[in-house]
Amino acid sequence: MKLELARSAGFCYGVRRAVELAEQAAAQGTPCVMLGSIIHNQAVIGRLAEQGLRSVKTPEEVPDGASVIIRSHGESRAVYKTLESRGAQILDATCPNVTRIHEIVRQAEEQGRRPVIVGTPDHPEVTAIAGWCREPVVVSGAEALEKWLLEAPDRRNLPITLVSQTTSTRKIWDDCVKKAKKECTNAEFFDTICGATSKRQEEARQLAEKCSMMVVIGDSQSSNTKRLAELCREVCPRVQLIESAEELDLTGLPQADMVGITAGASTPAWIIKEVYDKMSEEIMEIEQSFAEMLEESIKPINNGDKVTGIVDSITPTEIQVDLGFKYPGYIPLAELSDDPTVKPEDLVKVGDEIEAYVMQVSDRDCQVKLSKKRLDMVKGWEEIEAASENETVVEGFVTEDNKGGVVVSVKGIRVFVPASQTGLPRETPMAELLKHKVRLVITEVNRARRRVVGSISKVQRAERAAAAEKVWAEIEDGKRYTGTVKSLTSYGAFVDIGGVDGMVHISELSWSRIKHPSEVVKVGDTVEVYVISADKEKKKISLGMKDHSQDPWTVFTSTYQVGDTANVRIVKLMTFGAFAEVVPGVDGLIHISQIADHRIEKPGDVLAEGDKVDVKITDVDMENKKISLSIRALLEPAVEEDSAEEAPAETEE
Numbered sequence: 026m027k028l029e030l031a032r033s034a035g036f037c038y039g040v041r042r043a044v045e046l047a048e049q050a051a052a053q054g055t056p057c058v059m060l061g062s063i064i065h066n067q068a069v070i071g072r073l074a075e076q077g078l079r080s081v082k083t084p085e086e087v088p089d090g091a092s093v094i095i096r097s098h099g100e101s102r103a104v105y106k107t108l109e110s111r112g113a114q115i116l117d118a119t120c121p122n123v124t125r126i127h128e129i130v131r132q133a134e135e136q137g138r139r140p141v142i143v144g145t146p147d148h149p150e151v152t153a154i155a156g157w158c159r160e161p162v163v164v165s166g167a168e169a170l171e172k173w174l175l176e177a178p179d180r181r182n183l184p185i186t187l188v189s190q191t192t193s194t195r196k197i198w199d200d201c202v203k204k205a206k207k208e209c210t211n212a213e214f215f216d217t218i219c220g221a222t223s224k225r226q227e228e229a230r231q232l233a234e235k236c237s238m239m240v241v242i243g244d245s246q247s248s249n250t251k252r253l254a255e256l257c258r259e260v261c262p263r264v265q266l267i268e269s270a271e272e273l274d275l276t277g278l279p280q281a282d283m284v285g286i287t288a289g290a291s292t293p294a295w296i297i298k299e300v301y302d303k304m305s306e307e308i309m310e311i312e313q314s315f316a317e318m319l320e321e322s323i324k325p326i327n328n329g330d331k332v333t334g335i336v337d338s339i340t341p342t343e344i345q346v347d348l349g350f351k352y353p354g355y356i357p358l359a360e361l362s363d364d365p366t367v368k369p370e371d372l373v374k375v376g377d378e379i380e381a382y383v384m385q386v387s388d389r390d391c392q393v394k395l396s397k398k399r400l401d402m403v404k405g406w407e408e409i410e411a412a413s414e415n416e417t418v419v420e421g422f423v424t425e426d427n428k429g430g431v432v433v434s435v436k437g438i439r440v441f442v443p444a445s446q447t448g449l450p451r452e453t454p455m456a457e458l459l460k461h462k463v464r465l466v467i468t469e470v471n472r473a474r475r476r477v478v479g480s481i482s483k484v485q486r487a488e489r490a491a492a493a494e495k496v497w498a499e500i501e502d503g504k505r506y507t508g509t510v511k512s513l514t515s516y517g518a519f520v521d522i523g524g525v526d527g528m529v530h531i532s533e534l535s536w537s538r539i540k541h542p543s544e545v546v547k548v549g550d551t552v553e554v555y556v557i558s559a560d561k562e563k564k565k566i567s568l569g570m571k572d573h574s575q576d577p578w579t580v581f582t583s584t585y586q587v588g589d590t591a592n593v594r595i596v597k598l599m600t601f602g603a604f605a606e607v608v609p610g611v612d613g614l615i616h617i618s619q620i621a622d623h624r625i626e627k628p629g630d631v632l633a634e635g636d637k638v639d640v641k642i643t644d645v646d647m648e649n650k651k652i653s654l655s656i657r658a659l660l661e662p663a664v665e666e667d668s669a670e671e672a673p674a675e676t677e678e
Contacts (some may be wrong), residue, residue: 074242101156144190243289250289403437492524527566536610577610613652
């Protein structure tokens, strides 16, 4: 006969954290109460009561000046506000996975969505989650979800957000998702079943399939424990759900060829051991003793060790890892990757095996702080040395800056890049590169002194040279490029078209008259250009930006005719009149005699460059493409002056 204990039996991370927090509070001797049962296990609650921790049912019962422990199931937003208003010191033992659900439903309502919670309606965790919503919907399964949808026809079109109680079964969740996808037009899903719960349930089911008898240990009020028993009963002919060794029924035990033991997340190790000890008296052959497994679970882990674990769950800020140790491990996001923009779920998945470096073992917090980044650093030295020898281009993120240069993290190794090798212009602050991914080569490695030097500009020069070679090989008149404005001069703009700079003359920047290129573009702009001419021998390229597909004169003649009124911009003043832009690329002349309804000495007495005025088109010379304009023609008729005093426009021009 064999006895096998499920590896995931007993306290989960969230429960262990809550109990440890309560025990620490009791040890301090300061007034402290538990708001409700911090976990679903009366034996544990009884032990805490013996240590001086009593439970209260409502926030109003918390004594003035006392600390209050929030249970692992969490509490509603209203409870927190009440406690804060009473000045209570809150010791929050809410499971991080549950806290994440609170945030999901809160944000969903802010976005105008309706939260739908899949779980047992009266379960403390579900009640707490609902307390973070204004209009929560709680359904126990797919049938309840369908019933709620059918109660009002418009509910199928509501934007809904589905979350799950952390201890729900995979089947209940999957059935609800399937139903929502079929019936709803705007639903989003967050699988919030705890990774540890899923793992515990799967292990229990697999063990039950091999056994002729299963013993599930846990409080009868624990949803987690009851679900374990349900799953085991689906595949095992005999399942006992017990709270303690006293309830164990050993009838028929000798006839069982294999017996399995599992326990809910709220079951402490000492209760499991009591059950094991009672059963072991009846069993001749034990595959692995509980004592050995317990010894394995408390094997020492020290700072600096390399450990391997299984990813239990993923949150926006950390990765929780099962190390097979008495404490769970966690990897803060900052210790997962150098990339500040990376999302944890893009790097690892629940169930993945992961290697990490032990940064800190905390008996106080019952946690092991891990770092994948630091373990990668050890391997990184070998890769850095190889990259230096082979002149391989590597990638990293700029993490620090100073006057001397920047620090780039490559494979977890600090690489210093001098200011002269950053590729930045002389006056540009080094901070411009902060948190950016860069490509560089390693130019110096001194592992003994932990000194590594690199160059970004060397890579840029090589890449620019390769790009330039490609541009010169393929360039031809009329070819179009997307380029970046690199610099401006009084006569034009220089544009990088991929490793080569070409010049756009000021006359080719716009059909309109401009005094300086900055009126059209600025340094750093992305522009579309085309090649006017390219001299491969002299390495000079002339570029254009004006759209030649439409002739400005054609635009003018199709828009205006003699006698029309146009709003024009004064672009140049002469002694004999003013030139005005009618459409971009087409100017007309307002003769001095046509500027006002009275005699003026010079155009500047009435007009200024940049002014916008209404004019009448009085004549169009199609052959010479000349346009005569008049402001005077739009004014009230005035006394005509001696026409002899007015020279013809063509003569003046």
